[in-house]
Amino acid sequence: MAGKRSTIRTIVNRNVERHLVKEFLMANTKRSGFGALDIRRTPQGTEVTVHAERPGMVIGRKGKIINELQKRLNEEFDLENPRLKVEEIEKATLNAQVMAEKIASALERGWYYRRAGHSAAQNIMDAGARGVIVTVAGKLTGSRNRTQKFILGHVKYCGETALQHMDVGYSVAVKKLGTIGCTVAIMRPGTRLPHEINIFSNEDLRIQAEQAEQASAAAAPKEAAK
Numbered sequence: 001m002a003g004k005r006s007t008i009r010t011i012v013n014r015n016v017e018r019h020l021v022k023e024f025l026m027a028n029t030k031r032s033g034f035g036a037l038d039i040r041r042t043p044q045g046t047e048v049t050v051h052a053e054r055p056g057m058v059i060g061r062k063g064k065i066i067n068e069l070q071k072r073l074n075e076e077f078d079l080e081n082p083r084l085k086v087e088e089i090e091k092a093t094l095n096a097q098v099m100a101e102k103i104a105s106a107l108e109r110g111w112y113y114r115r116a117g118h119s120a121a122q123n124i125m126d127a128g129a130r131g132v133i134v135t136v137a138g139k140l141t142g143s144r145n146r147t148q149k150f151i152l153g154h155v156k157y158c159g160e161t162a163l164q165h166m167d168v169g170y171s172v173a174v175k176k177l178g179t180i181g182c183t184v185a186i187m188r189p190g191t192r193l194p195h196e197i198n199i200f201s202n203e204d205l206r207i208q209a210e211q212a213e214q215a216s217a218a219a220a221p222k223e224a225a226k
Helices: 002-028 061-076 096-108 113-126 159-165 202-225
Strands: 034-042 045-052 082-088 131-138 146-153 166-174 179-187
Touching: 002 034, 002 045, 002 061, 034 096, 061 082, 096 113, 096 131, 096 166, 096 179, 113 131, 113 146, 113 179, 159 166
Parallel strands: 045 082
Antiparallel strands: 034 045, 131 146, 131 179, 166 179
C-alpha cells in the first residue's frame, strides 16, 4: 500500500512540476506568441519544447534569451537534465492559445469586446477551422460580471469528442475595471466526428476495388526487385 501511495505521489508531483514549468515559460515568452509546451522524458534527460508564433523572440540575439531560460530551468525546477528547444507554429490562427493571447492583448489595448471576439472567431474560421467558440467573461462594460460567447461553425462542448477534437487556450486581460478571461476552443480542420459516415454505391466500391488492385500490381515488381 505504501508503495502505491509513493507511486501516486511521484506522478502528482511530476505533473505539478510540469504545470509550473509551463506557467514559467508562458510568462517569459508571452511576446513571442506562446502556443503550446511539450515535455518529453528521453534517455538523455527531459526535452522541453516551446511552440511559438515568433521563435526568434524566444531565442534572442545570439541565443541570449533561450540560454537564460535554460539556465533558470536547470536551477529552479526539479527536471532531469532539461533541454530547451523552440519550434515555430505553422498556422498561428489555428492555435487556440495564441488566439486567446491575441484577444486578451486587443482588449488591453482598448478594443471593444464584441469587435475583438467576433474578429478572432471569423479569422479562425477563415483559416480553415471546422468550428470555434470564443468566450470572454468578466467586467466587460460595467461593474457587474458578464459572459459573452461568439460561436461559429460546428463545435462540441463536452464529452470524449470535445476532448479529442477541440483545442482550448486561455488568457487574461487586465483592465482598469478588472480582469477579463478569454477562452478559445477550436475544432481542428478536417475533423471527422463519430456520427459522420460515408455511404458508397456499388459502383463506388467497384472503382475502389479496381484502384486497389492496380496499386497492388504496380507495387509487386518493386517488391520483387528488392
